[in-house]
Amino acid sequence: MTGYRRNFIAGGSFFFTVNLADRRLRLLTENADALRTAFRETRQHYPFVIDAVVVLPDHLHTVWTLPEGDADFATRWRLIKTSFSRKLAFGEPISSSRAGKGERGIWQRRYWEHTIRDETDFARHIDYVHINPVKHRLVKRVRDWPYSSFHRMVRDGVYPEDWAGDVSSLDGDYGERR
Helix, strand or coil: CCCCCCCCCCCCEEEEEEEECCCCCCHHHHCHHHHHHHHHHHHHHCCCEEEEEEECCCEEEEEEECCCCCCCHHHHHHHHHHHHHHCCCCCCCCCHHHHHCCCCCCECCCCEEEECCCHHHHHHHHHHHHHHHHHCCCCCCHHHCCCECHHHHHHCCCCCCCCCCCCCCCCCCCCCCC
């Protein structure tokens, strides 16, 4: 069995990628309100700052900062995934392994986590979050994707509304595994 190691830094900032089990589905954008509710419910009991987030049809990227003295992002993800899953109708294929553990088949069990090292790393990951819908060719302009904290950051003066311009093609792998 693979030994997964997480970097638990109390009060740290982290970048996450969380995927649906079946990447062909569009559950996250089709059920955006249920996902917002899952985040809100979790934050009521386990506070954290959502520095940036983008929700795509089959996965999401986010940067969080945890409260001082708190490193428990794993519980937060478990609660978000569970809350969201409970809001959806049953019917997805479930492996015998998941069924034996009473799990649904909505989310991949694992998620990608990266500990933010410094201000430059923080800014790079925030930009990555916001450019993602363009990278996946869902829109041509960042501002055209509705499921993103980009709009809040424009209101707060962090980004200009035309940040990244009108991008017709992007080259590169942008840090994702193939």
